[in-house]
Amino acid sequence: MELLSVATGIVATGTAYAMVLYIAAVGLSVTMGLLGIANLAHGAFAMAGGYAMVWGLDRLGLSFGVAVLLACVLVGVASVVMERVLYRRFYARSELDQVVMSVGLLFMSVAVAQFLFGPSPLSVRLPGLLTGSVPLVGDASLPVYRGFLILFGGAIFLLLWAGIERTMLGARIRAAVDNRFMAQAVGVNTDLLFVTVFALGSMLAALGGALGADMMALTPDYALAHLVYFMIVVAVGGLGSVRGPFVAALLLGIGDTACKILAPQAGAFFVYVALFVLLLARPRGLFGRTA
Amino acid sequence: MSARAAAVGVLMRRRSWRWVEALPWVAAIAGFFLLPNYLQLGTQILVMILFALSLDLLLGYTGIVTLGHAAFFGLGAYTAGLLATGGWHEPLSGLVAAAAVAAALGLVAGFVILRTSGLALLMLGMAITLLLYEVANNLNGLTGGADGLSGVEIAPLLGRFGFDMYGRTSYLYALAVLFVAFLLVRAIVWAPFGRSLVGIRQNPARMQAMGVSVFARRLAVFVLSAGLAGLAGAVSAQTSQFASLDNLSFDLSGTVLLMLVLGGPGRLYGGFIGASVLMIAQDGLAKENPVFWLFWLGLFVILLVVFVPGGLLGLRARLGLGGRDG
Amino acid sequence: MxxxxxxxxxxxxxxxxxxxxxxxxxxxxxxxxxxxxxxxxxxxxxxxxxxxxxxxxxxxxxxxxxxxxxxxxxxxxxxxxLARTFQINTLLREMSVLEGVQLAVLERGGQGRALLGGRAGQRRAAEEGFDLLEQLGLAGDASAIVGALAYGRQRLVEVAMALALRxxxxxxxxxxxxxxxxxxxxxxxxxxxxxxxxxxxxxxxxxxxxxxxxxxxxxxxxxxxxxxxxxxxxxxxxxxxxxxxxxxxxx
Known part of the structure; x- marks a missing residue:
């Protein structure tokens, strides 16, 4: 019984964590796959979403839903500006230049966040509807908010999947991921497509950062602290994919939670070891296309 | 002179020493005598130059972009530190041991990391650093955990020159290690092996079509680079008599990358310029407000990559004052 | 057979x-x-x-x-x-023509693994490479940077690099x-x-x-x-x- 409730707790918490990771990171997969840009500063957009939401809740007195929406819109607008001013200069640049630029952005994001919001983690006031918990098996119970995250993350996944597989925008994205020049040749406005995709990816990150602020603490070094996990989700899941990162996020979220509950001293040690073993066997990730 | 002798001469002369290459060493020795109050900072700069030099082999010459080089620096630092706290105080053998341990990790990690590319490669580099971080953090009793490893006592160098509180021995020690390592790296990059690395950076498929096992070459340089990074970490631990989790941080990997890029990768001297400029600037600016420093550092490198690709030494080349070495 | x-x-x-x-x-x-x-x-x-x-x-x-x-x-x-040329030029674009061919000669002799030294071998390889370029009518371009050559010339460099492997x-x-x-x-x-x-x-x-x-x-x-x-x-x-x-x- 004890074992079952521990396992249930791990799976429930891990899945909720996985959904946050997925929402925050999936945009990176699509922007990297489509735009070919190693945007290591992706997490900064997630952090901005988190801070914007807390600002909306605490300073503007907005309701939870409105604050989340506001965060996505603000980050979306900011990302369009960033794409026009900075990122599009780097589409044709070397990987090194992209990495250096985004490391610069990461460092700046730490400074700006600390300047605006101070060094301590900010806490999120959840709406009454989403507080409390429901009992599961044995001693295990599931906080309502985590249940909400699981449902919401699942919905986002289905929405993205359908959106990429079924809609015209999705068809254009898939065409451009496969062959940018061909897509251009058949008349896809790649310029507009790129900025749209970049903004969508950033808004997803903001959504993840805002909704996940309860699980992934809002501190100035957020974008650095969670960078590796975002990258794992994308690298293990496969570039330009919607489904791969979902599976990768689930594996990582549940695996990491299990590690931290069962062997708290070892931290994420086993996660990293498992990662090396996995990539030794499959250097292109779980769903990576072979060349 | 025949056209053949002329063309071959042009190629061969690039290996030869130029007078301007004496400049950094003259400056380093002059600094020792003229700025006795800054020897501690000077030692840290020398350590970072050595670290950037190790990264240059990997990034500048071979074209492998990594954000995980702190793993090898940190492992070298902890190896040298733990040897000393464990009772082995002789510095030179400590250096060799640290470099060997870091190179061994380079072999194992490189075997996995170099099979991947792009984002996965970047991610694995960071993951190996975090893995070591977890280990160092959790082996509290051995490493001091988050407090760092203190009490690193180093015996007098060659049994004669003690590591004094003014940092004179430390500075000259770091300078000597850097010089020897530099001679080694310089010889390597101009030898056939080093030239083949440049070929791999420019076009791996062409090198493969010449019969080169690109993976084996890249793994070899990864091991070398890891060993040199471990050497830099060891010098850091021995001269500061301290090793800490900062030696295994993303910040360190990122900073050394920015230093190299600022100076200009693939030119041997990029790290000399980048490390000196950034560390002197940091010493002046970051004392007041370290967060502010991160902001300006980030903004500065972004402007640099937008407007001055190729770093400061690249600027020199673009102004027609000298070509790229690699 | x-x-x-x-x-x-x-x-x-x-x-x-x-x-x-x-x-x-x-x-x-x-x-x-x-x-x-x-x-x-x-x-x-x-x-x-x-x-x-x-x-x-x-x-x-x-x-x-x-x-x-x-x-x-x-x-x-x-x-x-087994040597080859590529359909789309696959060259060492930032090197001189001679250096690229020299590398191929060195790799043929297995000298590319030499970590240190190799000066004499490099000189011999460069001389052999120059002779080869001469045979292909490329001697005048020996010191030119590959990427700066006209496309047609670069195609010839492809052949030179393959032939350097004997x-x-x-x-x-x-x-x-x-x-x-x-x-x-x-x-x-x-x-x-x-x-x-x-x-x-x-x-x-x-x-x-x-x-x-x-x-x-x-x-x-x-x-x-x-x-x-x-x-x-x-x-x-x-x-x-x-x-x-x-x-x-x-x-």
């Missing part, structure tokens, strides 16, 4: 249900001048990749100098004497592709003067080039060898005319 330097025996390759190479057989003796032609999509690139080792065959084997090399990697086949077999993958007509005679001359002992397999669209140069021609259609024969036989074959020379001739 012993004097065959390159042979393909019953090569098959499929991607899923798509068969891109099917029962491909051919053999080159020392000094052969063999051409492989075929319309777009016939599987020429697949065959090149199978021969060089970039792709593994689903069935069949590849022999170099009487040794089965089917399981060997790309670089190992090169070391056994191969037993040379695979020329569309050597005239992308070369402006005014410069195409340079490539023809170079191909005509290739060392007699090397077996040459040329994969080409340009009919003029193929018929001028080849002693034997294999025609590849839809992943299969349709026929093989002398240039006169191929030119007279009605099936070849139908699938290739007919409506959609390239040359």
């Amino acid at each position: 012993d004097d065959l330097v390159l042979a393909a025996r019953g090569l098959h390759r499929s991607f899923g249900s798509l068969e891109v190479a099917c029962d491909i057989n051919f053999a080159l003796a020392a000094g052969a001048r063999h051409a492989l032609i075929g319309p777009n999509g016939a599987g020429k690139s697949t065959l090149v990749n199978l021969l060089t080792g970039a792709l593994r065959p689903s069935a069949g084997s590849i022999w170099l100098d009487g040794v089965d090399v089917t399981g060997l990697a790309v670089h190992q086949r090169v070391r056994r004497g 191969p037993r077999v040379l695979l020329l993958d569309e050597p005239a592709a992308g070369v402006p007509p005014a410069d195409s005679h340079l490539m023809l001359e170079v191909i005509a003067r290739l060392p007699a002992g090397i077996a040459v397999l040329i994969i080409e669209h340009d009919m003029k080039l193929v018929f001028r140069f080849a002693e034997r021609i294999s025609v590849l259609v839809a992943g299969r060898i349709l026929t093989e024969g002398s240039p006169a036989e191929i030119a007279a074959d009605p099936r070849v005319r139908e699938v290739y020379l007919g409506g959609r001739a390239h040359g």
